[in-house]
Amino acid sequence: MSTIESIQNEIVEEFSLFEDWMQRYEYMIELGKSLPLIDEKYKTEDHIIKGCQSKVWVHADLEEDLLKFRADSDAIITKGIIAILIRVFSNQHPKDILEANTDFIDKIGLKEHLSPTRANGLVSMIKQIKMYAVAFQTQMN
Amino acid sequence: MIDVKKIREDFPILFRKVNGQDLVYFDNAATSQTPQQVIDVIVDYYSRLNSNIHRGVHKLSHEATDAYEQARIKIQKHFNAAQAYEIILTAGTTESINLIASGYSTLLKAGDELIISALEHHSNIVPWQMLCEKTGAVLKVIPMTLEGTLDMGAFETLLSSKTKLVFVNHVSNALGTINPIETIISKAHAVGAKVLIDGAQACPHIRPDVQALDVDFYVTSAHKLCGPTGVGMLYGKSELLKALPPYQGGGEMIATVTFEKTTYADLPHKFEAGTPNIAGGIAFGAALDYMNSIGFDNIANYEAELLEYATLALKKIDGMKIYGESLDKTAVLSFNVAAIHPYDLGSILDQMGIAVRTGHHCAQPIMDFFKIPGTVRASFSFYNTFEEIDRLVQGVRKAVVMLQ
Numbered sequence: 039m040s041t042i043e044s045i046q047n048e049i050v051e052e053f054s055l056f057e058d059w060m061q062r063y064e065y066m067i068e069l070g071k072s073l074p075l076i077d078e079k080y081k082t083e084d085h086i087i088k089g090c091q092s093k094v095w096v097h098a099d100l101e102e103d104l105l106k107f108r109a110d111s112d113a114i115i116t117k118g119i120i121a122i123l124i125r126v127f128s129n130q131h132p133k134d135i136l137e138a139n140t141d142f143i144d145k146i147g148l149k150e151h152l153s154p155t156r157a158n159g160l161v162s163m164i165k166q167i168k169m170y171a172v173a174f175q176t177q178m179n
Numbered sequence: 180m181i182d183v184k185k186i187r188e189d190f191p192i193l194f195r196k197v198n199g200q201d202l203v204y205f206d207n208a209a210t211s212q213t214p215q216q217v218i219d220v221i222v223d224y225y226s227r228l229n230s231n232i233h234r235g236v237h238k239l240s241h242e243a244t245d246a247y248e249q250a251r252i253k254i255q256k257h258f259n260a261a262q263a264y265e266i267i268l269t270a271g272t273t274e275s276i277n278l279i280a281s282g283y284s285t286l287l288k289a290g291d292e293l294i295i296s297a298l299e300h301h302s303n304i305v306p307w308q309m310l311c312e313k314t315g316a317v318l319k320v321i322p323m324t325l326e327g328t329l330d331m332g333a334f335e336t337l338l339s340s341k342t343k344l345v346f347v348n349h350v351s352n353a354l355g356t357i358n359p360i361e362t363i364i365s366k367a368h369a370v371g372a373k374v375l376i377d378g379a380q381a382c383p384h385i386r387p388d389v390q391a392l393d394v395d396f397y398v399t400s401a402h403k404l405c406g407p408t409g410v411g412m413l414y415g416k417s418e419l420l421k422a423l424p425p426y427q428g429g430g431e432m433i434a435t436v437t438f439e440k441t442t443y444a445d446l447p448h449k450f451e452a453g454t455p456n457i458a459g460g461i462a463f464g465a466a467l468d469y470m471n472s473i474g475f476d477n478i479a480n481y482e483a484e485l486l487e488y489a490t491l492a493l494k495k496i497d498g499m500k501i502y503g504e505s506l507d508k509t510a511v512l513s514f515n516v517a518a519i520h521p522y523d524l525g526s527i528l529d530q531m532g533i534a535v536r537t538g539h540h541c542a543q544p545i546m547d548f549f550k551i552p553g554t555v556r557a558s559f560s561f562y563n564t565f566e567e568i569d570r571l572v573q574g575v576r577k578a579v580v581m582l583q
Contacts, residue, residue: 059198060530067523067581091522091538092552112552113520114582115527153526 042134045126046142053146062151066118073121076110087162091155092116094163098170104129105174107167119148119160127167132178135171140164181481186473186562189214193562200532203567208352208511208558209536210402211383213466217405220465224458231454233431247457250464251447257467258397259388260414264446267420268460271411272379273302275398276346278413278450279375280306282423283344289315292341294334294372297323297548298351298358301541303377307346316343323548327354327503335366342372349381353542353556354503355511357381364394373419379403379411383560384482384509386475389414401459406466410459413450420446427452478561482510485559485568492572496579502554510559513540516575519582521555527578528555533571 040048056062080097087094092113099106107128109120126142127135143149143164149157187193190212195202204212224246230239232247248263255263269275287293293307297320311318319342321334329347345367350357360376367374375396378387382399389397396419400411415423425432425443429452434442443449470478489512493499498517515521525537538553539546546553557571 060527063527063530064581092520113522115523116520153529156522156526 042126042130042138046138049122049126050142050145059151062146063115066122067114068118069121070111070114070117070119073110073117073124074108076108080108081110087159087166091153091159094120094159096120096163096166096170098167098174100132100174100177103131103178105132105135105171107170109163116156116159119152119156120163123163123167132171132175136168136175181473181477181561183481183562183564187564189216189469190562191215191218197532197534198530203533203563203570205557205559205563205567205571206534206536207383207560207563208355208380208403208556210408211405211560212562213407214405214469216469217407217462217465220462221407221458224461229458232457233448243457246461247455250461253464253467254412257386257471258412258414259390261390262417265414265417265420267413267415267447267450268455268463269398269411269413269450270409270456271400271402272377272398275396275411275413276303276375276377277306278426279396279398279415279423280310281426284310284313285424286422287314287316287343290341291316291343292319292337292339293317294319294321294337294342294345294367296321296329296347296358297544298327298329298354298356299346299348299542299544300352300377300379301543303346303348304544307344321347323545326505327351327356327545328505329356329358331359331362334363338366338370338372340370342367342370345372345374346377347374348377348379349385349387350378350509351503351542351545352380352511353540353545353554354505354513355380355508355558356503356505357385357507357509360394361392364392368393380509380511383470384475384479386471395419401463401466404466405469406463407459410456410463412463417446420450425449425452429453431455473561481561482559485563485565486510486512488565489557489559489568489571492568493575496572496575498579502549502551511556512558513554513556515551515554516579517583519579521551521553523582524555524575524578527581528571528574531570531574531577533574535571 081095085095085097092111094111096109107124111117192212228243230243232244251263251266254266293316319337322330347358347363349360364374373395376394378397378399383404395416397414402408432444432449432452434444500515502513521537525535528535536556
């Protein structure tokens with residue numbers, strides 16, 4: 039199992055290969071298209087993350103001590119951002135998720151290339167992922 | 180005729196780069212850009228005149244007061260108000276609306292009816308809902324058609340002797356529809372109701388004559404017509420303004436103050452408590468001068484050409500759906516392409532240096548009507564060019580390939 043940190047480093051490296059932001063957007067759109075679909079039953083109000091111009095749904099399950107995230111959005115670039123977050127945080131131990139720092143987002147320059155509402159949405163998504171980790175960590179203790 | 184190349188030289192911001200490309204600014208319905216002539220007035224105010232107005236004994240205060248009151252007269256002339264004191268300078272359209280809503284909270288009673296339209300911006304919905312909660316008055320809504328125009332037959336059935344106030348925007352911000360306000364005003368007056376017209380989206384394109392319209396209240400913001408943000412106006416017929424209580428208490432709005440009783444100043448000062456946005460007010464006057472030097476007929480003709488050109492070109496894109504197809508509309512194109520989320524499309528256009536608005540445009544009821552999360556809105560101004568529209572069309576085509 040790759041650690042959160044090593045996955046983050048991989049992503050930073052991948053993003054550094056692109057020449058401009060258009061290419062990064064193209065990459066995020068491809069990631070968005072490849073994100074596995076979430077079950078429609080999770081697309082409910084209590085799975086919605088506030089703070090996005092687009093809708094975002096996140097659901098988490100604990101399987102063998104690892105958190106598995108499933109998420110979706112009605113906007114494809116947002117789905118790409120979610121795909122990056124899921125790659126980093128899914129299949130990880132809740133404790134590691136809680137302790138992970140999220141510097142990689144600044145390193146890939148994601149925030150400053152997103153509109154303010156999308157950047158807020160990104161912060162909300164990370165907060166929601168950490169909230170799930172808190173909830174399951176408490177359950178495990 | 181418009182010499183767009185020469186006009187563009189007045190707007191320094193149009194020459195900046197965004198994401199490495201020449202800026203294409205198509206978010207004019209959100210805020211218009213500021214010409215050097217207006218920027219100069221603001222710089223001159225702070226460089227030469229800055230002082231508090233209406234109360235100073237000294238020279239600077241006199242000059243600043245003169246400049247501010249001259250601006251009020253420019254605004255009066257522009258809108259053809261009968262008196263300068265019928266022009267109340269406010270922080271903008273939203274404050275103007277809230278001022279009226281707040282005033283009427285003391286004049287309405289339970290069971291009175293207010294009418295708004297389905298085409299309103301949130302700032303012309305929420306204050307009236309709050310007013311209804313406070314007074315027990317009932318809010319009625321003029322429905323819209325699929326073309327994005329008001330259902331005028333339905334409007335007539337809503338009118339009755341219970342109707343006290345009618346609020347409609349002159350032009351819809353989300354769709355660009357020009358509403359038939361002359362008819363709305365005369366029909367509302369026939370049942371004794373007063374009418375407030377929100378002109379925020381109309382004033383960049385149309386020069387309204389408040390006396391010819393016989394409108395009771397007309398509101399707008401300076402920043403939509405080449406002026407600065409944070410300043411706007413409320414026009415009201417003097418007898419109606421006199422009947423309303425003050426909006427905020429403070430300096431400038433009083434005649435005499437004792438601890439027992441305060442008497443209020445005359446119009447317009449009754450509604451202008453505190454130190455106003457002096458530079459903003461003066462620059463508002465300068466912005467109207469600038470717009471008039473170009474001429475509203477020239478502006479309307481040129482923008483109509485831009486709109487027609489853009490509409491034809493965008494419609495050739497597969498999956499293009501334009502919202503708001505009234506025959507009578509300003510240079511606003513609200514659209515979606517197939518199932519692409521407007522936010523995605525707007526983000527890619529931004530990477531190409533093209534500024535558009537995406538989302539619900541603070542008009543969620545309109546988006547609910549069309550059952551969409553929002554639209555991409557490109558809104559044009561007299562300083563935009565056909566070449567810029569070509570870039571938008573190419574940009575949308577490229578984004579669609581990426582996103583589909």
